[in-house]
Amino acid sequence: MNRSSASILVVDDDAGFRRAWRTLLEAEGLVVLEAGAAEPARATFLAKRPRLVLLDLMLPPSGLPKEGAALLDVFLAAEPRVKVVVVSGTGETQLALDLVRRGAYDFIEKPVDPDVLLAVLARARARLDLEDRVTELEDRLAATGEAGLLGSSPAFLEALSIAERAAPADLPVLVTGASGTGKELFARRVHARSRRREGPFVAVNCGALTPSLLESTLFGHKKGAFTGAIADGRGLFVEADGGTLFLDEIGDLELALQVKLLRALESGEVLPVGAGKPVRVDVRIVSATHRPLEQMVRSSTFREDLYWRIRGIEITLPSLVDRTGDLAVLAQHFLNEARALVPGAGPTTLSKEALRRLEDHDWPGNLRELRHEMQRALVMAAGRSEILEADLSPALRRSRSAAAVEAPAEDTSLTLEQKIERLERAEITRALAECQGNRSQAAQRLGLSRQGLLNKLDRYGLR
Numbered sequence: 001m002n003r004s005s006a007s008i009l010v011v012d013d014d015a016g017f018r019r020a021w022r023t024l025l026e027a028e029g030l031v032v033l034e035a036g037a038a039e040p041a042r043a044t045f046l047a048k049r050p051r052l053v054l055l056d057l058m059l060p061p062s063g064l065p066k067e068g069a070a071l072l073d074v075f076l077a078a079e080p081r082v083k084v085v086v087v088s089g090t091g092e093t094q095l096a097l098d099l100v101r102r103g104a105y106d107f108i109e110k111p112v113d114p115d116v117l118l119a120v121l122a123r124a125r126a127r128l129d130l131e132d133r134v135t136e137l138e139d140r141l142a143a144t145g146e147a148g149l150l151g152s153s154p155a156f157l158e159a160l161s162i163a164e165r166a167a168p169a170d171l172p173v174l175v176t177g178a179s180g181t182g183k184e185l186f187a188r189r190v191h192a193r194s195r196r197r198e199g200p201f202v203a204v205n206c207g208a209l210t211p212s213l214l215e216s217t218l219f220g221h222k223k224g225a226f227t228g229a230i231a232d233g234r235g236l237f238v239e240a241d242g243g244t245l246f247l248d249e250i251g252d253l254e255l256a257l258q259v260k261l262l263r264a265l266e267s268g269e270v271l272p273v274g275a276g277k278p279v280r281v282d283v284r285i286v287s288a289t290h291r292p293l294e295q296m297v298r299s300s301t302f303r304e305d306l307y308w309r310i311r312g313i314e315i316t317l318p319s320l321v322d323r324t325g326d327l328a329v330l331a332q333h334f335l336n337e338a339r340a341l342v343p344g345a346g347p348t349t350l351s352k353e354a355l356r357r358l359e360d361h362d363w364p365g366n367l368r369e370l371r372h373e374m375q376r377a378l379v380m381a382a383g384r385s386e387i388l389e390a391d392l393s394p395a396l397r398r399s400r401s402a403a404a405v406e407a408p409a410e411d412t413s414l415t416l417e418q419k420i421e422r423l424e425r426a427e428i429t430r431a432l433a434e435c436q437g438n439r440s441q442a443a444q445r446l447g448l449s450r451q452g453l454l455n456k457l458d459r460y461g462l463r
């Protein structure tokens with residue numbers, strides 16, 4: 001049992017009972033916290049977040065069961081998975097059952113039989129363990145790309161459907177899209193759904209290493225091949241044998257290495273630095289870049305033959321601003337995820353105003369920026385269960401459409417037509433979000449016919 005599930009808050013106004021329960025529960029290895037009235041119980045719960053509670057309903061000041069019932073709501077709002085065992089007086093069975101329906105784990109009638117109490121708590125602890133295990137597995141699945149791809153906007157679903165179809169075919173895949181749009185997560189998904197899923201998924205960022213280090217990292221090296229090569233290095237191609245090699249930021253690869261990579265892909269062999277003999281490998285390549293590779297081919301900074309070799313099937317990921325309707329669900333997902341990083345943070349939701357601010361923002365850093373913003377907001381909310389506008393960073397408190405109107409000349413490289421297009425796109429996205437994706441309503445709000453709006457959605461690829 002983990003640390004937090006091993007602590008229990010005993011709420012009872014009778015100090016004699018609290019002492020007795022403490023002795024019994026400590027003998028079970030539980031860390032016991034105590035409270036004799038509603039307010040200290042609430043404060044202790046919020047500060048210490050025990051995962052088990054033994055709650056006597058009759059508490060001061062009124063001595064009526066409603067005091068305990070109100071506390072149950074507080075506990076569950078702050079920690080929906082807390083296991084609260086209600087202690088009810090005789091004749092309160094109906095109320096106790098109601099409380100179980102409202103989320104209490106179980107109830108025990110007074111006078112409490114210690115054996116019954118211990119049996120109920122043992123069950124609650126087993127349940128907590130199971131829930132922890134499920135969460136752990138979910139996290140692990142998310143990390144391997146089997147889960148965690150959230151979104152239902154048309155642009156996102158189209159990319160996902162290409163990925164699903166591309167995955168089983170043993171062809172190279174190129175994932176393109178702006179920074180932070182989820183390229184690595186898609187690469188993992190392709191691997192996880194391929195026939196190589198039992199094999200390794202090995203990732204390398206081609207832009208993060210110097211060319212010589214990248215060469216030996218990819219292809220391996222022999223002992224003594226260069227200063228510091230004190231032993232043979234296998235290289236990532238060999239590590240990924242039987243699996244997938246993810247070449248992130250492939251557009252950053254310098255020309256000499258492009259030649260070596262092409263040779264490896266064409267021959268299915270790699271030549272470790274300093275070695276005389278190549279090594280055979282069986283690797284599927286998934287690459288990603290935020291750079292315009294086609295344009296780079298035209299300007300001869302990316303080899304055309306390599307481009308066609310790695311392109312296989314291309315998956316283009318939409319920017320967050322084009323994922324109409326996905327923002328709220330992604331923001332909530334990142335808020336939930338951030339709870340693991342912020343001690344004491346309970347379930348937190350976005351206020352309407354805060355969500356509107358998010359919807360007004362351009363998100364140049366895409367999902368990665370949204371993720372950071374939600375982590376920051378959770379910290380700023382300091383335990384409050386709702387994110388307010390004031391918890392957001394200053395950049396978000398200025399709306400995108402306001403910024404576009406106030407400073408239309410900021411980006412001098414844009415033509416008037418492009419600026420109008422940008423503003424139009426922003427207004428359409430906002431109207432759709434405000435109308436929960438209802439196009440007729442959004443069209444009305446924008447002063448367009450429904451068909452007029454549909455034409456614009458097509459034109460901007462927002463359908």
Ligand SMILES: Nc1ncnc2c1ncn2[C@@H]1O[C@H](COP(=O)(O)OP(=O)(O)OP(=O)(O)O)[C@@H](O)[C@H]1O
Nearest residue numbers: 148149150151178179180181182183184185367368
């Ligand atoms: N559809 C999605 N649902 C939930 N989370 C997502 C989704 N797509 C991406 N993420 C999360 O967003 C963050 C950025 O994703 P990722 O690192 O895959 O982007 P990237 O395009 O590879 O970025 P870069 O180009 O900067 O390397 C990660 O935390 C990732 O888990």
